Every structure is written in C-alpha cells, then in structure tokens.
Amino acid sequence: MKTGIYPGCSLNGSARDYNESVFALAEAFSLKLEQVSDWNCCGATAAHNLNKDLSLALPSRILSLAEQNGIDEIVVPCAACYNRLTVTQTELRKDPELKNRITGIIEMDYKGTSRIINVIEWIDKYITPNLEGRIVKPFSHKVACYYGCLLVRPYKVLNYDRPEDPQSMDLAMSKAGAEPIYYPFKTECCGAGLSISRTDIVSKLSGKIIEDAESRDAEAIIVACPMCHSNLDMRRNDINKYWGKEFTIPVLFVTQVIGLAIGLPAKKVGLNRHFVDVKVN
C-alpha cells in the first residue's frame, strides 16, 4: 500500500503551517507520504462555476498522475481539494461516457482506482492506533471542532461522517486529550472564497462561528481546511472590526493539536505562522 499526498495550492501558500504539521506527524510516526508528481490546480470553486468539463478534467489529471506514480491512497488535507477529487471520481465512475470524454481531454489513462482520504481519515487510520504512550503533553483544553462545509458534504458523494453534527474530528481531539464541546456551528458557512471579494460577508459569517465558540468557553477552534483557517485566523482583524469585539480564540489545524500533544515543538507544526497568537500550550 503506497500512500501519497496531494497538497493543492493552499498547502504551499497560505496554509504552509498545515503542510508542516502534516509532514511533522508523518515523520513522527514514520509514515511515508509521496507527493503526486507534476500536480496541478484542483479547479477549486472557480472551475465548477464556469465549465463542468474543466472542473472534472483538472482533478482527473491529478488522479491519473497518482495512478502513474503507483499511489493506492491519496491524502488530501485541503477540504476543497478533497471534495473536488472525490466528486470527480464519483461522477466518472457513474458515467462511462463522461469518463471517455474527460480522459480524451486530459489525454491520459484514468482508472479511478486510487482511494481518496481526508486528513482525519488518515489520522484515524495511521496515527490514532499508535497514539497510546505517545501523548506527552495532552492538549487538555476545551475545543470547538469546526468542520466547515466541504469535509462532510455532499453526503451522497463523500459518504464520510454525518453531514449534520459530524463526530470524527471530535473523536480525534479527545484522543489527543482535548475536551470537545457541544458546538452547533460545526458546519456553518465561514464565507469561503468570499474571503477575497467580500471580506465583509466573511467577517460577518466567520464572526458568528467564533462568537459562538467563545460564548461556550472553547479555548481553541480546530479545523481541517485551509480556507476555514484563513477566514477564522487571517481575517481576525476584519472580524473584530466588523463585530466591534476582541475575539482572541486561536484556530488550530487538527494535525497541529496532535503534533503538540506528542510533544513536537510549536515551530515544527507551524504555530509561528498564525495571525492569532496560540497561547494554549
């Protein structure tokens, strides 16, 4: 079984902290993650709003490359990439004619055999079973697990966790010593791509997510999506200005929390790159 990783644009840019923490965990647990060679953009939100063929061709090229690399299982840490890759695989599996057209466009063989997993599934499979005895600094804080929209939806395609009130991240966090709180904003919209064009909307929506977590005495918001992270962390100044409040709750990636719990230094998991100071550990 060969496990690969598709980083997507975020993990090399705005979410380098996420990337660093994923690889730090891989190193700590001696897990191999081979990057898909010559990868391209997954199309994100833009492609499927403009051109359906393009939105399927881009991810199918990535999946074809993974097949060429002999990768059986691809970890896709970014929730948007995870969603696009899985949607593509499902659509091409359902419709052989569409598959023929798309493989014609990318001029590559495509079998659709690679298993696409998100970062929580990767943790569940390779890290939590080996976590016993490795926790040196339990992350003993109240945490609000924020899944966002793309990790669990659409349920019929992803078939992962429950679309309302998902549990997988809460479970992983309790294994790392944290105390997940009751949090009804788990899958509310953070504003997503409007981060660039309508910062005011992001400020409003992300602000609600943060406000509710703070009001329930959470000490950190945990995410598994670079977009969610940048909206809740990078846009914090805008949010505070919009709401006229001083929200201070830090936002951590699920991988960072586990990294800290097994004793990795803050810098190793990229905490130094956050806009909102992480004082919890």
Add this chain to the structure above:
Amino acid sequence: MARIGVFICHCGENISATVDCVKVAETIGKLKHVALSVDYKYMCSDPGQTIIKDAIKEHKLTGVVVSACSPRMHEPTFRRACAEAGLNPFMCEMANLREHCSWVHEKNDLTTAKAIDIVRTQVEKVKLNHELQPIKVPVTKTALVIGGGIAGIQAALDIANTGHKVVMVERSPSIGGHMSQLSETFPTLDCSQCILTPRMVEVAQHPNITLYTYAEIESVEGFIGNFKVKVRKKAKSLDEKICTGCGLCTTKCPQKKIPNEFEQGMGMRPAIYIPFPQAVPNKPVIDREHCTYYIKGKCKVCEIVCPIKAIRFDQPDEILDLDIGAIVIATGFDIKHADFFPEYGYGKYKDVIDGLQFERLASASGPTAGAILRPSDGQVPKNIVFVACAGSRDPAKGIEYCSKICCMYTAKHAMLYKHKVHEGKAHIFYMDIRAAGKNYEEFVRRAIEEDHVDYIRGRISTIYEKNGKLIVKGADTLLGAQPVEIEADMVVLATAGVASSGAEELAQKLHVSYDSHKFFAEAHPKLKPVETNTAGIFLAGACQNPKDIPDSVSQASGAAVKVAALFSQDELTREPLVAFVNRMAPPLYTTCVGCFLCQSVCPYQAIEREEFKTRDGKLIKAVAKINEGLCQGCGTCVALCRSKSIDLHGYSNHQVYAEVMALLNEY
C-alpha cells in the same frame, strides 16, 4: 371441428388510430378454422355485444376471440355475452390490442403486423380451450378487524350492526389508537376523547363483537370467505374474568419509572398498568419486559395487594384459531420522532418535541393536566415555533409524500397554545398550507386572523441551543428568502406520518401488497381504494396512507360495506383457472410420483396429499392434490413439476405452446 369467431374492436380511436383494424380482420379471416372475422367501433357497447351473440348462434361458433383492450378491463363483459348466447364463457379469449400494441407503438405497417400476431396467438389458444365450470366456495360470516383505532372501531361497529360477527384484534392493552391521545380535534376543537370513548365502550359491549386486546396476528392462511387465522393472545398475567379493574395493583407497583407510551414518553408508568383512565378494557396488564418479578424473580407486590387474587404470573400466551370470512386491516400509522432529525439535534434538545407529544401536553388528561409547559424545566414557553413538513415532502429524508394531517393539526396546536398562553407568540414555518377539507381553510384563517398566529413561509435549516433558548434558523421565502432567526422556548415538529411498526411483517402474513413506504397498497388508486389485491382483505384508515379522522372513518365504513356485501352471499363463485394433477386409470392413477416439490413452492399452501389405497387399506400411492379453493392459478407448480403431471386450466402447457408456435410459424 373448431369454428372460431374473431371480433376486432376499434376502441373508438384508441386502437384504430395506429392499427389498421380492417386489415387485421381480413387477414385473420383467412386463417384455418376461423369462421368469421369482423371489426366494429365499440365491441363492448350493446350493439357490439349483440354482434358477438348473433354470430355465436348464426355460425355455431365453438370459440370466440375478442381483440380489444386488456382482459382486466372487459373480459368479464365479453364472457358474459358469450354465456348469454349459450357458449361456455371460458371459450372466450381476449387479444390485447390496446395496451400491448396500439397505445405503445406508432402508426405503421409493423404495428398492424404485431396486432395480427397477437390475435393469431389467441386464435391458436382458444382452439385448445375446454369448457370450464366456476368453482363454488362457502363463506364464513365472521369478519376480522386488525387494529382498534378509530378506523378499526368504525369498521367493526358497522359490520356488527349488519348482524354479522366481528373479531377485533388490537396489539396494545387498550383500543382507541392515536385518536385517544389527541387533545382537541380540528376543525371544530371538540374533545377527542369525548367523541371517541363512547364508541370504544360500544365495541366492548356489542353482542356481535369479540374483542382481543394485547393480541397479535400469528398467521393467516386460506382465501376469501375461508381464512384460517391464528391469533396470539399475549399473557396479561392476570385473570381478566375476575379482575375488577380497581387499579390498586397499579398504585402499589414499586417499578414506576417506565416511559409511558400513551404519554409519548412524557410521563412514567408502573410495570402493571392500565394505559389511560378511559382504556377499554379497563383492566391492567403486566409489562413483563420491565416487571421486577420477571427480571429478578422476586417482588410480587401486585399479587399481595390484589383483593381478589387475580394476578397470574405463570399465565402463558394463548393461541386462538379463528375461522374468518373477511379481514379489515386498520393498523394505523406512526410518526417520526425528533431523533430522526440531525439538523434539529437528533432529539437531544428536550424542548424540541413532536406533534403527538404536544397533543399530550395540551390534553386535559395529559402529564401537565392541559397546561402548556416545556419538558425541560416546566416553564410556560413564551415563544413557540411549530415546524410543518418535518420530514414530509423531503426526498432527502426519503419521505416524498405529504403527510396530509400536519397542516391542520399544526394550525390547531398554535390555536390551542394561544388560547392557553394569551401573551405568548406562536410561529409556524410552512411550505404550503394544505387545508382541503370541509371547514378546514376557514379553520386556518381563524388561526391567522383571530389568534394571530405568525405564519412564515420557509423551512428551518437548523435548531441549536444557546443560553437556554432554542435558536431556530430559517428563511422567509415570501420576503425574498430573507434569513429568519427566532429565539424560541419550545419547538414542535410536525413530523412525517409513517407506516405503523410491523406493517411489513403483517402484510407478508396476509399476502397483501404494500408500497415502498410500507403502507398497505389498495387494489386501484381511484376505483378500488378500499380493497387490496387479495380478495376478501380490505383497508381502513391510515394504514394505507396518512389520513385524518373523517377520512379514516369514511373509509372504514366503506370497508364495512364491502364485508357486508361479501357476507350477503352464502356461496362465492371463483374462476376455475386453477392447477390440477392429471388422472388416469389404475394401476397408474396419475403420472405424479409424489415428490411433493410442488408443495414447497406453492405460495398459497394449496397443495395437499392424496392417498390411493387398496380395499383393505394398504397404501398404493401418495400423490399431490390441488385444493381448488386455495389455488390462485399462478402456475409455479406447473413449471416446477418434474414429471409434467400438473397443468393449469385455461393456461395449459399445450395452449401456451400453441401460442408460441403461432408466433414462430409463417401463415
């Protein structure tokens, strides 16, 4: 020699628009043994039938093929016409040119060619038909009503009042059903119990009705007029004959923490209990699953306190064998509960309740004696939200249908709330208001205009708890999908009505069909809404689909009339299209070797064992025999028989072979 008459119907333009009927008649007329082949605009009309009758007499026909619509439509009509002209009705066959040809094809030569082929097969078949005589079976004039809700009660009383015997079987300890749980009823706001309980008592006291509560259907065999039903009478653990229903045992039972089903889990009951004060019969049962004696082997407090020593801990279940002529299914419905809705918290918020729970809160005999108090802390909710269509009309939830009763009972709930909490605010989120019923629309307008209920057209995306309030998020689609957020103290979900638990199992026992939602299926959606596809079994009430009280009662009376009509005859006539085992002279008797494989595949338990014996009683041969009363003519045994000893009257192997050969051979 066979003399076959063929009658081609145009069915107005239904057939003739795509099939060249004149050409079909001409072509068929040239076939061997066809004495006459004519076409006519409406064969089923009086003049059309006269053509057939005259032809039978004039041409001394031995067989008739009517080429028209589906035999389901007019086979009885034409067979009757043949019989009137002196021809055995089973010498008449139908070729289906409408459903099988003209309706499904374009007008062209191939369509006409197919029509000719269809008629030819029937001509070949009818040549091999034999004269058959209808089978007569007796009728047991006792009806079984399954379910003791308002539909079952109405059906039982109506049948009993025609003078026939009725057995009512109800699985819970009391009859009354969901209607007994309701507070007031729409659109008149009269008290549900007040109108229901007299009828419950009438059932118990009616000389023609035998009531078995705490009982379930074990198995059903037989056929219309002659069902054999086994009923399991679950042990009530007391002697009903001597119990006076004083209720002392129920007050002394130390186990008091069992969620009360009648109160929808909002109250508690003891292990020995009477479901509600007006229960019929008003005698307790012991719930063995929760009784301390049955769990731990000691307690017996009820036995000690019972003044007449009626408790029977070792009472076994009783199996009753009943002879039944007709069955009315009235098993009612269930509702989805709040835990079906992840977006509303999977049932974890105590103050998010379902409609039946609200009925109990509003009921004078309910856990709060009619005061609207929220379950979490017993406070009066100042702001209440009702959600119509919770689950219903939602394909994502797997429930595409409208549950029909929710629009009305939600309006009623909001009204009852406003009548009891004058300063309170009631909001209703709805998709459409479906108030099609006598005085229904007026009732909804009253809720809006007189009681100032706030109707918001839109759906709820989520409900969550914050600072002791339920935050209800939705959209007002009449204001351009503007987001709405309400801080509610209590939320009532008008959850979807679904089939009663165990409906599927019961349907299989009864051999009646049911739909994908496990509701019992009617024989025809418009013209046979009361019948099932199994003769002698009828439907009443919400076991067919969600229904309100007036509809359930009307249908129950309809079912009762069907039963009464059936019981008005002493004998039933059945079509003789049944299987038979061949017979020949001794010493062979039959080619059947007695392997009885047919017995195991017969879906109707219609195959019996027949023994041939010598005069001194020595067994010569044991072979299969078909019970003509039970056989439905499905032909499974015919296909399975290894020695080709079984055949089917009207559809013999020989005839089917002739049909196939007619299609394969040139003409």
